[in-house]
Amino acid sequence: MSWETFLWTTLSVALTLCTFSFLYRDNPFYKFSESLFVGVGAGYFTIILIYNGLVPTLIDRLWVGQPWWQIWGGRWWYIIPALLGVLMWFRFSKKKSWISRYPIAFYIGIATGVAIPLEMQNRVNRQLADTLLAPNFSAGFTAGISDIIIIIGVICSLFYFFFSVAHKGTFGGIAKIGIFILMVGFGASFGYTVMGRISLFIDRVQSIRDWVKMGSDGTGGMMAIVTIVSLAVVLLIILEIMRHLRNKAAEPTAQ
Secondary structure, eight states, X not given: OOHHHHHHHHHXXXXXXXXXXXXXXXXXXXXXXXXXXXXXXXXXXXXXXXXXXXXXXXXXXXXXXXOTTOOTTSOGGGHHHHHHHHHGGGXXXXXXXXXXXXXXXXXXXXXXXXXXXXXXXXXXXXXXXXHTSOOOGGGOHHHHHHHHHHHHHHHHHXXXXXXXXXXXXXXXXXXXXXXXXXXXXXXXXXXXXXXXXXXXXXXXXXXXXXXXXXXXXXXXHHHHHHHHHHHHHHHHXXXXXXXXXXXXHHSOOOO
């Protein structure tokens, strides 16, 4: 086991414990880990967007193997969306932020026009077509019953959202079944989300277990002591800086 592996694992465990410290109350350790996570995530996705979005879709199409001042060999009309993207940066100007409204409106209009047909095709038309198909008992009795339950559930759910008729009598009973179907769907979605978060928690607990195993041998134990002491010193320095800045901000402004 190398020093680098153990140090990186120790840093991961330390940040995990700092994040879990929020379960007690809000504290500087949690704020430090939260700020670090947000900063690293923003930097990582910025690089991903540059090399997977900006470079292949704009730069490579403007300059096709030519010097930067010769764009005529490429698709020069890509300059237009590039300029619109540059105009969005005026959002950070107090006096000229109004300029950014035009490219943002242009982008929202195009994105809406592209997204609505795709969403209708994928989330409405295809699901509606599959729902209206006859039950497929050829795939088995269970598959056929499942198809029937899906059809009944969709129809009952649609009855609940039909507000032109009072939900009374037979209509109201079908609408109540629709409410039950909706609650089952929402519960399943919530349970899926919770299970995903529990999986992340299990992964963090396993990383702590692996770190403890690394430090169980002689060399690892010495590494653990040195690393923990170093991290404690760094955290104390961070806390002292934060306390100094907080006290400075709390000082009354001189008149």
